[in-house]
Amino acid sequence: MGLRWHDWQGEASRLTPGQGISVFPFLWSKESQADLAATSRKPVPMAELLGLNGDFCAQMGLPGPGFLGSV
Secondary structure: OOOOOOOHHHHHHOOOOOEEEEEEOOOOOHHHHHOHHHOEEEEEEHHHHHHHHHHHHHHHOOOOOHHHHHO
């Protein structure tokens, strides 16, 4: 299964350059994979998404987002 939902391009086109899309449950979760259309999505500051990604990387012992994490 892919990670794109119906009208993802429309949602992305409405973002400002400093925004990303927060998806809950997370795209990698079982719940999201079972019903991607049922996820909650909203525009959030990109710094928030990168910070969350950095936290997940640290918790899992993975490399951080690099220079993007300092946005």
